[in-house]
Amino acid sequence: MINRENGVACYQQLSQILIEQIEKGIFKPGSQLATEIELSKRYRLNRHTVRQAIERLEDEGLVYKIKGKGTFVASDKINYKVSKRTSFTTSILDVGLNPDARLLDSYEIAAGKELSKRLNIQSSDRVIVLEILRFVNKTPFCHTTSFLSKTKFPELRSLISGSFSLFGLLKKHYGVDALRKSSTFEVSMPESSDMDMLNISPKVPMLAVKSISKDQKGGMVEYCITKFRGDMCSVSVDFNGEGR
Amino acid sequence: MINRENGVACYQQLSQILIEQIEKGIFKPGSQLATEIELSKRYRLNRHTVRQAIERLEDEGLVYKIKGKGTFVASDKINYKVSKRTSFTTSILDVGLNPDARLLDSYEIAAGKELSKRLNIQSSDRVIVLEILRFVNKTPFCHTTSFLSKTKFPELRSLISGSFSLFGLLKKHYGVDALRKSSTFEVSMPESSDMDMLNISPKVPMLAVKSISKDQKGGMVEYCITKFRGDMCSVSVDFNGEGR
DNA sequence: TTTGTATAGATGTATAGACAAGTTGGAGGC
DNA sequence: GCCTCCAACTTGTCTATACATCTATACAAA
Structure with a gap:
């Protein structure tokens, strides 16, 4: 042979x-x-x-x-769709699979140099950080870290427990209608925390997506980083559709 | 130590x-x-x-x-911007680097099952294939394979030599104003042809982007696959901007 | 029934040695 | 001065051996 x-x-x-x-x-x-x-x-x-x-x-x-x-x-890749309005749950249901999510952690930090630029706030301002792990058919699929201004959404952390429809929450409690403005795609290798959470080996490349969402007046709402298992999915962007 | x-x-x-x-x-x-x-x-x-x-x-x-x-x-990553209207040349010039391109090959094939679906044509129809290698500062950066219907653009191959402004050409000769409709992002490992063309080792993961462009009436114009060196770039998507 | 122990078999890690193949620079011949 | 060729150094590939670590199972002991 x-x-x-x-x-x-x-x-x-x-x-x-x-x-x-x-x-x-x-x-x-x-x-x-x-x-x-x-x-x-x-x-x-x-x-x-x-x-x-x-x-x-x-x-x-x-x-x-x-x-x-x-x-x-390994199994075949899942196609995950992203547009201006994207919900993980509906996107996964669309392809006939079973979505789930878990709030791993929520805490506050000072914005610092990098985040203050991203969120258009002062570097001494407080920032709410949400860490969410999402599953497809019980398998860890992606890990999202969200950053939001505490000044804008002061009580967010106490509101979010249990619910993961972040954008739904923002609309309901703050009257903010968030829309995705841009996403940056990048190949990266997993850090040790990624390996633990997504249960992968250091050899599996990840698809890292950094997204910015704004309200309809153009004010910054959220900066988030989602890391997908590169072996489990592809991510589609729709340049026109409203998604849902 | x-x-x-x-x-x-x-x-x-x-x-x-x-x-x-x-x-x-x-x-x-x-x-x-x-x-x-x-x-x-x-x-x-x-x-x-x-x-x-x-x-x-x-x-x-x-x-x-x-x-x-x-x-x-290795060097740092280049951020490559994509929107409805994207030109490689201007996108690279924007970040202060020197773009270049080479038409590697142009040929015709029968559409077949997969491509006929993508381009919305018959599987027996002829398809024009363009293979383009793009450089940044003389270094191979990405490799694009474009598929267009020969029925729609019969003389395309003879028109394209020398020029790489594909969309400009389509507008000038066919009156077609193409807009990017969707892009799918995926991590993939290089095939041997990729390794040769981009001069990389089999260990470098690639960012594969599959894009669909339509004219303003919604008719299919182009299906293309671009493979970027994952170690050399990130790709940003603007959901609103017209780009340029 | 539960717990602990032993064992076999799987992947993970570290070492050692050998040769292949590409690159470079210098010695030596012209 | 120029060229060829060789030696030295680099990464690439293959083999061999040893032990660690984790899983699953079987079986004995509490």
């Missing part, structure tokens, strides 16, 4: 073989791959060479490993 | 040390890191362990390696 004369590295050949097997659907999502030792025997390669090959598949998000258990085939 | 009793893997400790040194700016972009053997001597680690550590930095796009030469610190 492995050609040792054609100049192509053994681990790359094995990567290719495994990728083809997965893409042909020989293994279903969630099913276990052959163990490293099995593969090393079958293809007459050293276990480390096999590990190099599987590392590539991990990089591409095709498989994931669990220490002590084995290597498993 | 390396603590061998605290349960943290040596290669992770070394990764952390190197990341901090880079982020503090001890090494400037483009400068060479210590060689693997130097690091292994300095920190009393095996060369393979050092390689594991550097692999992490490579994953995060902090460094890049050149076989036979060494390991080098």
Whole structure:
């Protein structure tokens, strides 16, 4: 199976073989791959060479490993839609899946240099920080950190408990109708907190989306950073639609 | 420097040390890191362990390696702006850099199942494919593959040579005013063609953007896939602005 | 029934050595 | 002066071995 004369590295050949097997659907999502030792025997390669090959598949998000258990085939990507008005819940329901969310933490900090610029406030002003973990079919999917001015929304923290319709809350209690103004997309690798919360390995690249929302008068409402598992989703932007 | 009793893997400790040194700016972009053997001597680690550590930095796009030469610190990310009307050239000029482009190839294919759906044409219809490589400061930056209906733009291929203002061309010759309607963002790993064209290693994740543009009557104009180097840029979306 | 222990098997980490292949610069020949 | 070629140095690949750590299971002990 492995050609040792054609100049192509053994681990790359094995990567290719495994990728083809997965893409042909020989293994279903969630099913276990052959163990490293099995593969090393079958293809007459050293276990480390096999590990190099599987590392590539991990990089591409095709498989994931669990220490002590084995290597498993990953699932397909979920398409997540974003527009001026986006709700996580409806966006996930639209694609026939089961959304859920948990408020991990809410606290206050001083704005500081960076945030004061983003939120257009003084750097000594207080900022409310909300950390929300969202799930799709019980699996951690993305992690959002929201920043809002405490001056504008003084009682927000006590209001939010239980409810995650942040924009609904802002409208109801403050009469603020927030609209997404811009989003910045970036590839980033997970920090250790991301790895814990989303239960991923350091090798899974993340899609980081930084968004700015304003009210209808153009006043800053929210600056938020959402980190998606790059292996689990793509994110679509609609330049016209109102979304919902 | 390396603590061998605290349960943290040596290669992770070394990764952390190197990341901090880079982020503090001890090494400037483009400068060479210590060689693997130097690091292994300095920190009393095996060369393979050092390689594991550097692999992490490579994953995060902090460094890049050149076989036979060494390991080098990568540059900061460029912010690339996208809106309804986006021109690569002006977007790059806006951030004070020097844009350039090259038409790699132009050819025709039958639409087939996938493309016919995207472009809203028959699967037997002909499709014009344009492959464009774009540069920033002489460095390959992104690779765009555009798909347009040949029925709508029959002579496009002969018109395009030399000029890369595709939308300008469409307006001038066909009276079509194209607007971006939606974009889908996704993390993907480079294929071998990407690695060749953008001159990157298989470890650099890419930001893939699939965009749909329509004319003002809502007719499909273009479906295109742009792959950015994830280590070189972030992409911003403006939900309102006309851009330019 | 519950708890603890032992074991096998899986991935994770670290070390050692060897050779391949690309890059560079200098010695030596012209 | 110019060129070729070789040696030294770099990263890339492969093998071999050892032990750590986590999971699952089986079985004994409380």
